[in-house]
Amino acid sequence: MRRLFAPAIAIAIGLVVLLGYFLPDYTTIAELRIQIVHWAVILAGVAVLVGVFNLFFVHIEKIRKKQKGSVYSLLLIAALFATFILGLALGPDHSIMRSLFDAVILPVETSLMAILAVTLVYASMRLTRRRSDLMAIIFIITALIILLGTAPLPLFEIPMVGDIIHAWIVNVPAAAGARGILLGVALGTLMTGLRILFGADRPYGGK
Amino acid sequence: MNLTAAAAGLLLVLLSAGLLLGLSLLKRKSKASFRDIPAFTRLQKAIGTAVEDGTRLHFSLGRSDLVTPRSAASFATLGMLRRIAEVTSASDRPPVATSGDAALAILTQDTLQAAYQAAGAGQQYRPTTGRLTGLTPFAYAAGALSVIRDENVSANILAGGFGVEVALLTDAAERENAFALAAADDLAAQAVLYASAQEPLIGEELYAAGAYVQAGPTHTASLHVQDILRWLIVLVMLGGAAMKLVGVL
Numbered sequence: 001m002r003r004l005f006a007p008a009i010a011i012a013i014g015l016v017v018l019l020g021y022f023l024p025d026y027t028t029i030a031e032l033r034i035q036i037v038h039w040a041v042i043l044a045g046v047a048v049l050v051g052v053f054n055l056f057f058v059h060i061e062k063i064r065k066k067q068k069g070s071v072y073s074l075l076l077i078a079a080l081f082a083t084f085i086l087g088l089a090l091g092p093d094h095s096i097m098r099s100l101f102d103a104v105i106l107p108v109e110t111s112l113m114a115i116l117a118v119t120l121v122y123a124s125m126r127l128t129r130r131r132s133d134l135m136a137i138i139f140i141i142t143a144l145i146i147l148l149g150t151a152p153l154p155l156f157e158i159p160m161v162g163d164i165i166h167a168w169i170v171n172v173p174a175a176a177g178a179r180g181i182l183l184g185v186a187l188g189t190l191m192t193g194l195r196i197l198f199g200a201d202r203p204y205g206g207k
Numbered sequence: 208m209n210l211t212a213a214a215a216g217l218l219l220v221l222l223s224a225g226l227l228l229g230l231s232l233l234k235r236k237s238k239a240s241f242r243d244i245p246a247f248t249r250l251q252k253a254i255g256t257a258v259e260d261g262t263r264l265h266f267s268l269g270r271s272d273l274v275t276p277r278s279a280a281s282f283a284t285l286g287m288l289r290r291i292a293e294v295t296s297a298s299d300r301p302p303v304a305t306s307g308d309a310a311l312a313i314l315t316q317d318t319l320q321a322a323y324q325a326a327g328a329g330q331q332y333r334p335t336t337g338r339l340t341g342l343t344p345f346a347y348a349a350g351a352l353s354v355i356r357d358e359n360v361s362a363n364i365l366a367g368g369f370g371v372e373v374a375l376l377t378d379a380a381e382r383e384n385a386f387a388l389a390a391a392d393d394l395a396a397q398a399v400l401y402a403s404a405q406e407p408l409i410g411e412e413l414y415a416a417g418a419y420v421q422a423g424p425t426h427t428a429s430l431h432v433q434d435i436l437r438w439l440i441v442l443v444m445l446g447g448a449a450m451k452l453v454g455v456l
Contacts, residue, residue: 018220022213040274044310051309051339054316058335068357105343112345116371119378123403126381130405139401178394181410185392187436188414189279190220191429194227196282200425201417202321203285203314 007199014197056080142169223432230428239418239427246388246406247419253362253386254291261299262361264291265354267376268315269391270307270347271368279414280392281311281367285318286417286426291364292322301331305340305354306367307347312339348372355379362386365404366413369396377403390416 013036020033059073083100090097124143127136148158149166195201208216257264268284271277292302304315316337323332340350355363356379363380365373369391377400380387389400390408400407408416411433417426450456 022208022217037274044272044274047309047313048342049309051312051342054312054334054337054339058338061335069353072353105346108349109343109345112349112372112375116374119374120371120399120402123374123378123399127402143402181394181397183440184411184433184437185280185414187433188283188411189276189392190223190436191227191433192279192283192414194220194224195286195425195429198224198227198425200231200423201282201286203282204317 006204007202010202010204011197011199014193018193018197052080145169219436223436226432226435227425227428230431231425234428234431235424239430241415241419241430244408244412244415244419246408246412247416249386249406250362250364250388250420253388254295257361258295258298260361262359263300264295264298264302265351265358265360265363266291266302266304266315267351267363267365267367268304268306268311269365269367269369269373270342270344271311271392272308273310273314277368277392278311280390281306281308283414283416284364284366285314286422287364287366287420288315289318289322290417290420290422292319293326296323296326296328296331300359301333301336303354303358303360304337305347305351306338307341307344309339309342312337344370344372345375348375351376352379355383355385360385363388365389366391366408366416368392371395371399374399374403377405381405 016029017033017036020027020030020036023030025031025034056077059076062073063070063077086100087097124140127140130136145161145165146169149162192201196203254264256262266284266288268281268288271281273281288302288304295302302319304319306312306315316334319337320329320332320334323329338350338354340354341347352375354360355376360380360383363376363385365376365380365387366389370393373389373391373396377387377389381403386406387404388406388408389404390413391397391400392413397407397409401409414433415430417423418430447456
């Protein structure tokens with residue numbers, strides 16, 4: 001039964017949302033679309049709770065099977081419980097909860113951002129080893145020009161790079177390429193949506 | 208949205224839908240031929256190697272919110288996940304799918320379960336193979352990193368709604384000597400992937416993945432429709448430029 005109902009409901013709701021997008025806001029279908037999108041946001045909130053349970057069970061299994069890195073899983077579960085209980089008891093706006101965010105999450109994410117910068121420099125150095133073609137060389141030269149044109153240099157500005165070459169690259173080839181890629185992505189997005197609307201792709205399961 | 212834009216948008220959707228339906232029916236039995244994208248050829252080899260070696264495939268679907276248009280990239284990857292999970296259902300180690308959005312994580316579980324059931328191996332499905340690894344970009348990347356490093360992964364398919372944090376995943380894959388096919392819908396992420404990934408997919412190549420892994424005739428038809436629409440857009444742009452040149456616009 002689920003095999004019939006799930007696609008039927010998904011397709012019907014998809015059609016209402018799509019039609020509602022093109023119709024003026026005061027029409028019944030457009031109002032229905034807004035209502036359905038609000039429900040989707042609420043469901044996405046509930047999904048976070050399901051996701052946290054999923055995270056919990058994945059790490060419990062890791063600890064149970066004594067897999068590699070299970071110590072970190074234990075740490076994660078302890079932190080999850082501590083944060084959850086503190087959040088329930090004190091509320092998300094309490095100073096302790098805020099300092100947990102400022103002292104743990106923010107520095108960790110900033111460190112990962114710093115690692116990312118190093119990773120990208122290393123990746124661009126490896127690029128010519130992986131792909132030694134004309135496009136790779138153009139990519140590296142362009143990246144260097146953009147860097148030199150954007151970065152504040154301590155003593156002097158390189159003539160032409162900041163004001164002419166950098167501006168031309170950003171406004172002409174980069175903008176044209178970006179628009180071309182975005183048009184392709186938009187067409188791909190449209191076709192993916194239509195496949196789901198026709199029931200050919202069923203990300204909600206079913207055969 | 209003004210009336211002209213709404214009418215043009217609706218017309219485009221109806222035209223695309225008509226073409227998709229028509230071509231799906233017309234080309235149902237004919238064999239499709241595509242231009243060669245080396246990344247997909249290497250992906251097929253990597254899948255075969257993973258099944259033979261008893262190593263794992265890792266799908267990373269990004270962190271796009273399902274109520275935004277960016278979710279299309281993740282939906283396209285779900286189609287690929289479904290097909291590849293079906294093909295590899297006989298493998299000793301089931302594929303693992305990680306995502307950075309809770310609703311997307313539920314869909315990956317559902318897709319994996321449906322794939323196993325379709326392959327007649329429903330009992331092999333484990334809910335913990337579809338995982339939410341984090342809700343912020345770097346938390347998600349950090350969670351997915353441990354999968355790449357610790358779970359005997361030999362091939363990574365990183366495709367979906369990513370930002371620049373995807374470079375951490377491609378770097379980890381390279382350090383583990385694992386295959387990595389990577390695609391993103393975001394322009395900055397695509398630039399990063401061009402520099403850091405073994406097999407980057409640029410632009411709409413991400414949305415062609417289903418057709419290249421033989422996910423069904425609709426995927427093939429949708430590639431043809433994309434080509435037709437692209438030519439239409441080129442003609443409209445050239446026509447607009449010509450009209451501007453002669454002073455009509």
